[in-house]
Amino acid sequence: MSRKMLAASCPISARRVDANMVRIISLQVALFTMLFLYTNALSFALVLLFDFAVRTLRYAKLSPFNFVAHFILSTWGVAPKLCDESPKRFALYLGLIISFILVLLLSAGLSMLATTLATILLVCALFETLFDFCIGCKIYYAIELAKGFLSDDRNFK
Numbered sequence: 001m002s003r004k005m006l007a008a009s010c011p012i013s014a015r016r017v018d019a020n021m022v023r024i025i026s027l028q029v030a031l032f033t034m035l036f037l038y039t040n041a042l043s044f045a046l047v048l049l050f051d052f053a054v055r056t057l058r059y060a061k062l063s064p065f066n067f068v069a070h071f072i073l074s075t076w077g078v079a080p081k082l083c084d085e086s087p088k089r090f091a092l093y094l095g096l097i098i099s100f101i102l103v104l105l106l107s108a109g110l111s112m113l114a115t116t117l118a119t120i121l122l123v124c125a126l127f128e129t130l131f132d133f134c135i136g137c138k139i140y141y142a143i144e145l146a147k148g149f150l151s152d153d154r155n156f157k
Helices: 003-009 019-039 042-056 064-076 085-107 111-131 135-150
Strands: 016-018 082-084
Touching: 016 019, 016 085, 019 042, 019 064, 019 082, 019 085, 019 111, 042 064, 042 085, 042 111, 082 085, 085 111, 085 135, 111 135
Parallel strands: none
Antiparallel strands: 016 082
16 A cells, blocks of 8 residues: 555544645745844744744634735645645644744844754755655654554553
8 A cells, every 4th residue: 555545545633734735835934934044033033933823723814824825826726735634733833832932042132043943944844845745744643653652552452
């Protein structure tokens, strides 16, 4: 059984998201992170934090990145490519945590640590954008696999 068949037949969650939308949003995260790295301006970090926060709280209509991605996909007429929501949602939470810590570090004057953290965010966003490889999703799968190995399943013989 191929990976694509396994992914299609064995969903982790009942909710699905459009992978094309995720990749376009990821491109915007990468662009704003690059702008932050170039300027070291708090405003770009705050935009990232705001966008991650509203998407995490499921207020996607307030997300500027979601708005742009939706506009691009609807204008070009791109058909949705659905994938499981849970791993993408986990990656979204990681992005929220990273952007929050980024703002805290920058506010505390620790720009070198903020730059390092922003570089990690940029690499993750570029992997998703360019290669459809979600690092946060891989971490999610590893956690789920570890939970499966560590669970006490008394019905398994």
